[in-house]
Amino acid sequence: DADVTQTPRNRITKTGKRIMLECSQTKGHDRMYWYRQDPGLGLRLIYYSFDVKDINKGEISDGYSVSRQAQAKFSLSLESAIPNQTALYFCATSDERVTYGYTFGSGTRLTVV
Amino acid sequence: DQQVKQNSPSLSVQEGRISILNCDYTNSMFDYFLWYKKYPAEGPTFLISISSIKDKNEDGRFTVFLNKSAKHLSLHIVPSQPGDSAVYFCAAIYGGSQGNLIFGKGTKLSVKP
Numbered sequence: 001d002a003d004v005t006q007t008p009r010n011r012i013t014k015t016g017k018r019i020m021l022e023c024s025q026t027k028g029h030d031r032m033y034w035y036r037q038d039p040g041l042g043l044r045l046i047y048y049s050f051d052v053k054d055i056n057k058g059e060i061s062d063g064y065s066v067s068r069q070a071q072a073k074f075s076l077s078l079e080s081a082i083p084n085q086t087a088l089y090f091c092a093t094s095d096e097r098v099t100y101g102y103t104f105g106s107g108t109r110l111t112v113v
Numbered sequence: 114d115q116q117v118k119q120n121s122p123s124l125s126v127q128e129g130r131i132s133i134l135n136c137d138y139t140n141s142m143f144d145y146f147l148w149y150k151k152y153p154a155e156g157p158t159f160l161i162s163i164s165s166i167k168d169k170n171e172d173g174r175f176t177v178f179l180n181k182s183a184k185h186l187s188l189h190i191v192p193s194q195p196g197d198s199a200v201y202f203c204a205a206i207y208g209g210s211q212g213n214l215i216f217g218k219g220t221k222l223s224v225k226p
Contacts (some may be wrong), residue, residue, distance in 0.1 A: 004156070033213070040122070042202060042218035043157070058213070070131030092154050101147055102214060 003027050006105035021076045021108050023091030032074035037088040081112040116140045117205050117218035123189040128226050136203030143205040148188050151200045193224045
């Protein structure tokens with residue numbers, strides 16, 4: 001099993017719908033992150049959480065919300081999806097030694113039509 | 114304002130030759146730099162890192178060089194192999210363990226047999 005699992009892998013949804021992307025990890029890491037990748041724009045941070053009671057906005061949090069249900073679970077919600085939220089979404093984890101790098105999931109490809 | 118810049122969207126190299134991927138940054142407070150590699154349909158994977166107090170770090174075929182005065186780092190792959198074909202992201206962090214990774218836009222490396 002993968003260390004960081006994202007579900008679903010692919011999703012097509014309609015404008016205005018609420019959608020949740022889920023992430024679970026078996027690394028035992030306290031820190032979890034949600035990134036978005038767009039062609040030509042690299043990876044941009046949406047939200048991050050350093051522990052279960054800690055939630056922080058990243059660079060592009062507008063239109064998104066998150067929930068840290070447990071140390072191992074961090075979900076990302078789009079309350080009312082819009083087409084420009086079409087992107088590849090990655091969840092990542094790390095421990096406090098961030099300089100050792102993050103462990104990323106395989107991504108969720110979301111298309112909003 | 115982009116703090117981590119990868120100005121070359123793509124690079125093509127012959128198998129066995131050296132690949133040099135470049136990255137520039139604007140924030141002199143960055144204290145750690147990392148390179149990630151990403152294959153299609155997979156999440157990014159950590160490749161190599163370097164502390165701002167060093168100017169070189171090697172790991173097998175991969176070497177990262179840091180020039181703080183120029184705010185420039187580069188990743189050298191010698192010799193390049195077809196399996197190295199991927200998108201490479203440069204990332205930086207400041208604030209030590211309280212910081213988050215800031216990514217560049219990526220460079221797509223193609224190693225031709």
